[in-house]
Amino acid sequence: MSVTDSTKPVGIEVSLAMAEAVKLAKAEVIAAYPITPQTHIVEHLSDLVANGELDAEYVPVESEQSAMSACIGSSAAGARTYTATSSQGLMLMAEMVFIAPMLRLPIVMAVANRAVSGPINIWNDHSDIMIIRDCGWIQIFAENGQEATDMSIISFKIAEDPRVMMPLILNIDGFTLSHFIEPIVFPEEDKIKQYLPPYETSHKLDITKPMSLGALGPPEVYSEARKAMDDALLASKAGVIRGFEEFAEIFGRKYNLVESYRAEDAETIIVAMGSISETAMVAVDEMRAAGEKVGLVRIRLWRPFPVEEFLAAVEGAKYLAVVDRHFTPGFPEGPVATEVRALMYNNDNRPKIANFVLGLGGRDVPRNHFKHIVEQVKELGTAGSQSRYEMVGVQQ
């Protein structure tokens, strides 16, 4: 009896739950290289293959560069393909990561977000994923174990949608999500058959229908090729919505592109991504209890950015306290704040915005950090001239 046969919640480490979900999704090729904190996912997958619970080819490659290369190869061969990585591994494979969406290959990759060196640090922030922000993949941030598990199945549904056919990165915070034991309800196997049928495509290497994939793009076609990729990525938003809605119909758990928590009448809204939002929600409850009109907006779909949904979620707020888990050296704000500010700029009633860099390299983010930024955003935002991030809790 497998852990996924249980109809009741099962206490399981999130990494292992994700591997079990990938088993339920019947991934056919997994090519991966060990790197903390991602390793438990692929270790468990190799166990599942070794025990015959998952009929797949597990390719234990010699580097992340080869991991993504092999994934591109197996996806091009028409096999459902999965990998996982973190930090230095993601940077080593970055060259191939940028090529995959141009080839329109629906690879699914989990990134257990971890700080980049140096100094070397294995703990959580979002600097790895932000460095490859412009790679052209669909990018989702999960908040908790249930979401990470469900998304591990939904990701294939979205990526392989014939109207999408784009690779997808599922971000989970390293350690703070990947290594926690949470109660997980596994999607039922018979319903998954209905939700996610076997992957079949005509977009593959096929001896009976030869195709050249990865041709040289001279100046006359390069712009068009890149634009076509961006068009495909933007259009994938509809596929993400379809994937979420169909999942809700079959399994009863509804996911949105942007999640709001007590934000409807909020004067101040915290904008965040990933597992840090769980702490933020507790802080919001405490601040609400103290009479503060504060809420939280969590961006689940980072690429393609859900512009309308995000603007609707923060509408009416006076202050936005935007949280970044990464910063851009030499620029006043981190990537999330920069983008949020850019999106708001042409609005007549735009809120005051301030940027807070939290939890770099695994630095603990307690509730009082959120209380601090809610206080600070009023001060910094009102001053008008503020345009530099505050790295909360940094020792000067």
Next chain:
Amino acid sequence: MNIQHLNSAAVPFEKVTAKTFPKGPESLASGHRACQGCGEVLALRLLLKALGRDFMAVSATGCMEVCTTPYPQSAWEMPWLHVAFENAAAVAAGVDAGNIIRRRKGKLPDRRIPVVAIGGDGATFDIGIQALSGAMERYHENFIYICLDNEAYMNTGIQRSSATPFGASTTTSPAGKFSKGQNTWKKNMPAIAAAHNIPYVATASPAFHLDLMTKMRRAAAIPGPAYIHVYSPCPTGWRMKPELSVDSSRLAVKSRVFPLYEIIDGQYIINKKVDKPIPVADYLKPQGRFKHLTEEDIAQISERVNHEYEHLVKLSEVFDGPLF
């Protein structure tokens, strides 16, 4: 499980002879943009012709990729994939894994499909050696790696690689007042491949086209990874007349500069014994990249060439059975 007595030499396959030369269609069509006299594309066309229409190809970035697929054109009549420079072996490994699981699930016909990774010497000796080593070590069943060795980074403009022979002038190992050109000896890539204990390693030359095509057939027939090292004259980069490509390929073998041999299950087998070699100078002289060399330099190169050849002969004589 793949260690003991593979007996790969006994795996049946059809040799290519003048009589049985494949008449089927080309897999690499004419009209590509390779230079006049390109020995690399000649060798590649013949290698693929040996497989007919029953393979998938993965190219590393390089001349053969650039000249065959400027979008929207493609010279490839077979499924072909290019991703980047250093990773053809890893991509091919992934294609093989995808084919294997799809075959096991009944989504593909129940037979082996050769997956041919193709790289130049830079992609093989230098930037791609890690991916190649990984793929050979992991023992992908239908993996064939072709190194088309023209002894420098020709696509970027004749820069030296670790395959560039001693004394050759390139744009980054130029001959000059204080330089004889390349100042290191060529890396022994077939030996590195053989050190992975793969069942089949071979060297081949477009001047000996039946031998070259036969080796491709054997590589495809033997289960497990294969590495074929192909001498690929580049008239442009070697500063040589285009019509001399095939000649120089022949001279390289006859002078012992590029011996033709196979390593089957670890056993060295010399295919063309060269008991009475022509002078190495006859091979070097038509190539402008060597024109600065003195008689003494050539004597030094000649000594090394003969020493390496004799070492190879000893290997084939002393170890007269398979290693595994």
